[in-house]
Amino acid sequence: MLAMPEVNYIKHLRENEDLSINEIVRKTGKNWRTVKKYADGEVPLETLPFNKGGMMYEDGFGEIVDCWLEEDMKLKKKERRTNKKMFEQLRDEYSFKGSYRTVCDYVQHRRPKIKEERSTRYERLEHPPGEAQVDFGNMTVVKDGAYKDIKILILSFPYSNAGFAYPLPAENSECFLEGLKQLFKQARGVPTHLRIDNLTAAVLAIGKGEKRTYTDSFLRFQSHYGFEVQACNPASGHEKGNVEKKVGYTRNNFFVTAPEMEDFSQLASWMQVKMREDRNRPHYEKGIAIEQLWIEDEKQLKALP
Missing domain, CATH: 3.30.420.10 (Ribonuclease H-like superfamily/Ribonuclease H)
Known part of the structure; x- marks a missing residue:
């Protein structure tokens, strides 16, 4: 596991300098899989205690947000739904009674997990779909x-x-x-x-x-x-x-x-x-x-x- 300053540096290279995984590997000297893991958003679980309860899990709203996150991964970042947009869609289209903060907390937890699940799913295939x-x-x-x-x-x-x-x-x-x-x-x-x-x-x-x-x-x-x-x-x-x-x-x-x-x-x-x-x-x-x-x-x- 990398120290948080190293994780933050990898994230900075990926998000702000828009480097590819291979470029970050060459720049940091870290293992490719390690760079991939942290560059695309996974945070060590020890830093994210999260209670899988509440309406996002129990009432099915989380499944809706998961679908949106999967869909948005196909789009450029500027075209993806913001947390605010997801909250408003849940409120207006699905009668969501929770708070904006509830949606933000769920997205912060789920987005890196979905990326990891997607990556793991494809790494098992010689030729992934798409x-x-x-x-x-x-x-x-x-x-x-x-x-x-x-x-x-x-x-x-x-x-x-x-x-x-x-x-x-x-x-x-x-x-x-x-x-x-x-x-x-x-x-x-x-x-x-x-x-x-x-x-x-x-x-x-x-x-x-x-x-x-x-x-x-x-x-x-x-x-x-x-x-x-x-x-x-x-x-x-x-x-x-x-x-x-x-x-x-x-x-x-x-x-x-x-x-x-x-x-x-x-x-x-x-x-x-x-x-x-x-x-x-x-x-x-x-x-x-x-x-x-x-x-x-x-x-x-x-x-x-």
Whole structure:
């Protein structure tokens, strides 16, 4: 257990200087899990004696607040409910008779616990719900009676194996960002983490480990949508194996006989239908319909800006 000055310093780096967990680890020299534990709000239980009684627990109001806290974790901090807003909603919509202080005390206790429960839940999974991978694939279509090579940007979610696809004329930065925007719309949310390889459309330079220099346009895009980037190591395609398999699956199942393409808009609509229908098949390992697993993925997506 860390001393409180160390805990406060980690919280300061996370909340005020907006450092990532890895950056705080490098700055403090502490264990990654320890930094994660304190940076995201957990306070040692000895400092928070709390009586699990009263109307928040006994009358079910706490369950409502827990749902709000879970929902708000998908939003940017400035868009989340304040304690005052939660109190007012409980009072006006659920006839809550307690005090504002009661709500504040409950939130102070529950918010770090919910974060810890969420983190523990996901650490047991190799691919937690809400995480995605993205890559381009080369496909052939028939346009005006002739074969034409195009790019398809594929977004896949390893937890459920759900996939989304969007056709593009090129593999440059403008196409990459427009494709991601359209794929997020199709998914009705933003992945919590997005794994990419070293696409020139997003990466200017490769450093040691996960250190990358990204293009300004990609950094602006990332800041706007609020996802975390997970960079693949050079020549390590296995690190995004799910999306690479999804590219091959899409080619083998939808493009072996080249489909006719009127324009990119028509092809995009056709691909969206095909990928949605494909979610009705069982997951290759779990034996459950991809559509059913996708529900769990979708629950964890961040809200679209």
